[in-house]
Amino acid sequence: MKKFMNSAETLVAESLAGFVAAHERLVTFGADRKFVRRRTLRPGKVALISGGGAGHEPMHIGFVGQGMLDAACTGHVFTSPTPDQIVAAIDETDSGAGCLLVVKNYDGDVMNFEMAAELAASGHRIATVTVRDDVNSGGSGRSQGRRGVAGTLVVEKLLGAAAEAGWLLDDLGALGEELNGRIRTMGVSLRGVTVPDTERQTFVLADDEMELGVGIHGEPGRARAKFATAHEIVGTIVEEIVKDLLPGRDDRLLVFVNGFGGTPVSELYLAYNAARLHCESLGLTVARSLVGTYVTSLDMAGLSITLARLEERELSFWDAPVDTAALRWGAHCTFP
Incomplete structure (x- = not known):
């Protein structure tokens, strides 16, 4: 295994x-480097805190x-942050309006964020939103029920804008x-994940196979299928999502195509084009879009x-302004 690293432990x-060094205009470390937070906190606003294992960057x-x-807590690769990290983030970012914890539905994340909320409850008002956007509702051995996957970005963006607009904690x-x-959300993988600690791929596919319904920790999906053209793959995914989501012709859709870490941008845009055409063929309205590598699974070749x-x-x-390392748009943004 070849990776740009000094050791798996560091x-x-x-x-x-x-x-943090690359984005010091935006962020800084919290106390004892237990989490990353906004460099400038806004008093009187509900603080939004999320996190999870490393390997999903950005x-x-x-x-x-x-x-x-307002803050993100990072654990080791594919491992939940510890309760003390989350409590430290709550203590440092809560300016009096309370904290909203945005948690992906994986057992370790849910357990540790729940423990942190209990530990911090005496001094803070806390609410939790557990994101469950995966169409693979059977769980994966790491979660009970729907997993929290790339839709977490959408939840964090919408709740972040609402918090900036002055919405209260409850x-x-x-809304969450x-x-x-x-x-x-539904994902597909063409190659498993190489985890630094084990130096092994989480699953191995034949040249003519793909994994449908894959998760973001390299766990296998709901079915192993024969590889097909991009239009066929995307069409299958869109149809599975539509069967679950049940959008109407009057609904306005955000279509988000996300790379898992090992997929070229050109292929992501090709997949977006196929997804948009497929939605339009079903009479659905695409009102907003996002394409890029945002919720990864280390080096997995695939997309959601x-x-x-x-x-x-x-x-x-x-549409509201956002100024982060990975998402940035709106009139307020300043550039180094």
Whole structure:
């Protein structure tokens, strides 16, 4: 296995140090380097905190900044951050309006964020949104029920904009739970993940195979199928999502094509074109789009497609300014 690293043990810490140094206008380390937070916190605003194992970058650290997260806690590769990391982030970012924890539905993340919320409850108002956007509703051995995957970005963007607009903690929590019913994601992989600690791929596919419904920790999906053309693969994914999401002709969709870390940008745009054409062939309206590598699984060759049914309110939150390392648009943004 060849990777640009000094050792598997120091990979995460050294990567985080490089991230903070590269984006020091936006972020800084929190106390004892337990988390990454916005360099300038906004008093009186509900603080949004998320996190998870390393290996999904730029999620979540890349979404820390104005219009999204106030802090992100990172564990070792594919391992949840510890409760003390999360408590430290709560203590440092809560300016009096409370904290909203955005948690992907994986057992380790759910358990550790719940423990942190209990430990911090005496001094803080805390609400939790557990993201469940995966169409693969049977779980994966790492989660009970739907997993939290690339749709987490959509939830964090919309809730981040609502928080910047002054929404209160309970209202943000209610919006997050509502969004869970209107966002669905499905992934496909052409090659498994090489995990630095084990130096092995999580699964091995034959040259003519692909894995459908794959998760973001390299876990296998719901089915192993014969490799096909991009239009056929994307069409299958879109149809599976539509069967689950049940969008109507009056709904306005966000189509988000996400790379898992080993897929060229040209292929992601090709997949977006296929997804958009397929949605339009079903009479669905694509109102917003996002294409890029945002929620990764280390070096997995593959992609996921997310469809979100957004009302006018959420469309305005999606369009609202955001200034983070990974997402940046709107009039307020300044560049180094």
